Structures are given as structure tokens and as C-alpha cells.
Amino acid sequence: MRNTITKSLQDIFSSEVILFVLKIGFGALVSTGLFIYLFWSTLSSFITSYLSWIPWEWLKTTGASAATIALAYMLIIIMISILTSLYAEPLLIKLAKKHYPNAKVIGSPDISKSVYLSIKSGVIFLLIFMFTFPIIFIPIIGQIYMLWLWSIIIKEPTAYDVSSLFISDKRIIKEKTKKSRIIAMIASLFNYVPLLNIFAPVFAQILFLHQILGKENT
Numbered sequence: 001m002r003n004t005i006t007k008s009l010q011d012i013f014s015s016e017v018i019l020f021v022l023k024i025g026f027g028a029l030v031s032t033g034l035f036i037y038l039f040w041s042t043l044s045s046f047i048t049s050y051l052s053w054i055p056w057e058w059l060k061t062t063g064a065s066a067a068t069i070a071l072a073y074m075l076i077i078i079m080i081s082i083l084t085s086l087y088a089e090p091l092l093i094k095l096a097k098k099h100y101p102n103a104k105v106i107g108s109p110d111i112s113k114s115v116y117l118s119i120k121s122g123v124i125f126l127l128i129f130m131f132t133f134p135i136i137f138i139p140i141i142g143q144i145y146m147l148w149l150w151s152i153i154i155k156e157p158t159a160y161d162v163s164s165l166f167i168s169d170k171r172i173i174k175e176k177t178k179k180s181r182i183i184a185m186i187a188s189l190f191n192y193v194p195l196l197n198i199f200a201p202v203f204a205q206i207l208f209l210h211q212i213l214g215k216e217n218t
Contacts, residue, residue, distance in 0.1 A: 028080040078122035078126075147188050150184075155184040158204045176211065177211075180208070183211060
């Protein structure tokens with residue numbers, strides 16, 4: 001795992017990865033910004049209604065504002081994840097050839113399945129987030145819980161996208177992705193820093209790349 005993280009950190013600061021991330025980040029900000037602009041009042045009304053059970057007015061108002069901002073931030077993260085899933089394939093192949101010349105590309109992820117997995121993971125994340133929102137305010141536990149929530153967005157789509165390029169045997173895929181939850185949570189650490197959160201999905205894909213290819217092709 002240490003070797004996987006070391007190689008991934010080296011890759012994440014390479015010029016080709018930074019350029020890719022900037023493009024994805026710009027696309028995500030524009031598309032999410034447009035969505036928030038069109039539906040901001042609807043989102044705010046929904047959150048206010050959702051928090052109506054809280055007996056303290058000051059907490060209800062503060063919670064609604066915080067939840068609305070947090071939801072907007074989560075939507076940006078989800079969009080970054082979807083765009084990364086769609087466009088990261090050439091980058092992953094390039095990195096694989098750089099580190100593992102003997103690695104063979106045996107397939108390609110199905111675009112419709114990639115989008116489906118990304119949207120499904122995003123919806124699951126949002127539903128759990130909305131109904132367990134107060135937990136994130138618990139010191140330490142809340143931060144760990146938030147990492148676990150963010151990992152939901154990354155885990156399944158990333159495992160599928162990366163493994164589809166290099167592995168066809170489902171048994172081997174299952175074996176290689178046993179640590180996928182831990183890897184997704186490590187990548188999700190980027191989400192705690194605004195702007196750097198645009199690196200989280202591609203960092204997860206690079207982590208999976210080295211996890212899958214590292215032992216057999218070094």
C-alpha cells in the first residue's frame with residue numbers, strides 16, 4: 001500500500017495529470033454552477049423543510065444555511081467524479097505504459113455503465129448524507145464518517161473504470177479491489193480542501209491503477 005501511495009503522489013503532481021484535472025475542474029464548476037443557479041431556491045426550500053423537525057430556531061436557520069452550502073459542494077464533487085470517469089481512460093493508459101511497460105490494455109469501460117455507476121453512487125451518497133447530516137458535526141467521528149460518505153462516490157465507479165482496462169477475470173477483479181474502500185477514503189482526503197477536491201477522483205483512479213498493476217508488473 002505504501003508503494004501504491006508513493007507512486008500515486010508522484011503521478012498526481014505530474015504536468016499531464018494537473019492539466020487533466022484543471023480541465024475536469026473547469027467543466028465541473030461550469031456545469032454544477034449552472035445547475036445550482038437554476039435550482040438554488042428549490043434546494044434551499046427542500047433543506048429548510050427537511051430540518052423543520054429541529055426545535056431550536058437558531059439551529060434550524062444555521063443548519064439550513066450550512067446544509068445548503070454543503071449540498072452545493074457535494075454536487076460539485078459528484079460532477080467532478082462523473083467527468084473523471086468519462087475522460088480519464090487515455091490518462092490511465094499513458095500512466096500504465098509509463099510505470100508498467102508490460103501491462104496490456106485488454107478492454108475499455110462501457111461509457112453508459114460508467115455514467116450509471118457514477119450517478120448511482122452520487123444518488124446513494126446524497127440520500128445518506130441528507131438523512132445523516134447531523135453526524136458530521138460530531139468531532140472526529142464526523143470527519144471519519146464524512147470520508148466514508150465521500151468514498152461512496154468514488155469506490156464503485158473507479159474500481160470498474162480501472163479494472164475494465166486491464167482485467168477481464170471477475171475473480172481477479174474481486175481480489176485486486178479488496179482494499180477499494182480504503183483507497184477511496186484515502187483519495188477522499190482531498191475533498192477536505194476546497195480547490196484540491198478536484199484531484200480526489202483522478203487520485204483514486206491512479207491509486208487503483210497502481211494497486212492493480214503494481215505487484216505483477218514491477
